[in-house]
Amino acid sequence: GRDSSRDEQGACALLSTQLNALLGERPVTHREVQGNESDVFMEYFPRGVTYQEGGVDSAFKATRPGAGPTRKLYQVKGKKNIRASERDLRWASFNTGDCFILDLGE
Structure with a gap:
């Protein structure tokens, strides 16, 4: 994603190359x-796409026991192709032109 590190981008490229080889070089790769x-990509997700923060600090490590609920803020954009992107939970993230969803983690 947009905020991925160089290491994560490199790992993605390496793993996609390995997967392609494992599948006999038959897959066709498209970059988005x-x-x-693209409209073609968004058609695969008729209910829209949600971008979440992730990576080394979340997806690859176990959560701390007893850490409590995690609050998240999502900004929703689009009419035909709806996208929801996670934003920093602070007042500066808000604007008057978009819709926002506050997930209290409960």
Whole structure:
């Protein structure tokens, strides 16, 4: 995604190459850029796409026991191709032109 590190981008490239080899070089790979996805890509997700923060600090490590609920803020954009992106939970993230969802983690 847009906020991925160079290491994560490199790992993605390496793993996609390995997967392609494992599948006998038959797959065709298409690259999509977060925030500028093609209409064809968005048609695969008729209910929209949600971008979540992740990576080394979340998806690859176990959560701390007893850490409590995690609050998240999502900004929702689009009419035909709806996208929801996670934003920093602070007042500066809000604006008057978009819809926002506050997940209290409960």
